[in-house]
Amino acid sequence: MLASNFLCKLSVDVGELVSLGFGPLGERRRVDILGGTFEGPCMKGTVIPGADWQLLRQDGVLELDARYALRDASGALVHVLSQGMRHGPAEVMARLARGESVDACSYFFRSVMRFETSSPGLDFLNRTIAVATAERKARQVELTAWAIL
Template sequence: MTALASTPLFTAEILLGPVVEVGPTPTGFRRVIPIVGGTVSGRLAGEVLPGGADWNLERPDGSTELWARYELRLVDGTVVSVVNTALLAPGADVPFLTHPVFEVGDDGPVALRWGLYVGVLTPAADGGSVHLDVLRMAPPA
């Protein structure tokens, strides 16, 4: 089996607001975790814009779906939209892996539109933020 190579793309420190519990639904227990800001550093640099959220679902089997949508404003003013997903096994250890996908306008870093990206997400112990390292995956050279 061929191993993949990874290239660090950016690190985001994402600030979270108070959890909003929707409660039990037909598909599981829904929580909304607001994203209220943060910073981005590395090959991409800028800020995490307020207004996004993670629409988190604890499923009946004990697994948890993460589905976060938020925007980054890069230092050149370009806005990058991010959808970051994960499916965590019951009692999953941290950090855990996520799958970010990027939407970029024609005047932005369009290379983000293609390829495979992996996030390594570590929630803060106090629940007020998460640390996210994003890597671009590729076959070895």
Template sequence: MTAPALASILPGEMTELRLRPLFLFELAVKPAYVIGNTPGVDRRVGEITGGRFEGERLRGKILSGGSDWQAVRADGAWMLDVRCVMETDDGALIGMTYRGIRHGPKEVLDRIAKGEVVNPSLYYMRATPYFETASEKYNFLNLMAAVAYGHRLATGPIYSVFEIL
């Protein structure tokens, strides 16, 4: 007996991804420390010096002291591993981590590496942020998965973050 096709047993609610805007954020990052070609990747570390976030349900600033660990792979893709602390305008602290990827044509990535701003449609920059907080008001962040669409500015990245419903 042949098993039914997976699509035939999938509930209709699971056939498309539903999103809700959560917030926009930008990071200010110092020029990266270039550790160099380690076994496996070209490693760079950017120190986060601040930033801000704005959304319907929360807003505030990103505190200094976070870091952006970047791994440039042999295929030219940049793997992102970021940790930072957000402080809401009412004083709650939220830890945010995200992993992401940036890739595109070499000439576009070279322009970004030089600090040029290029149209975000010319390259791919996406991330998956996760949050942790002790704040009851912002506990909803502890209970969600999110995705982010990024763009690299000369001073650091800017992202549009969406809650996955």
């Protein structure tokens, strides 16, 4: 049986989608991660820019592979690897693609997160796997991360 503890909430600012074209597995895309904020019981700070490399599969599932960093209020840096999936009814996904506001309950958006840091105060993250629920906004992704115990 799995248990979890709330880790943090992240508000990640994102840029324009850039299509790299269609290949045998689907459309390869990239979205810049521009910054943002995060806050939880044990940490708080800002998101350092990175990128989300995506694959829009032919079955409509969007595979996400985001890599960025966090800067804690203490100045500590944390590398983040966040890999997940987003999918839902075609009309809902089309609305999201247009930047419209969509109820997060109408589509699936989850991510598995891993961390790496040299900070003694945040070293628990080196042993943490988190699962996040996410919501796509026009220019932001909001994630709520739960550490798996």
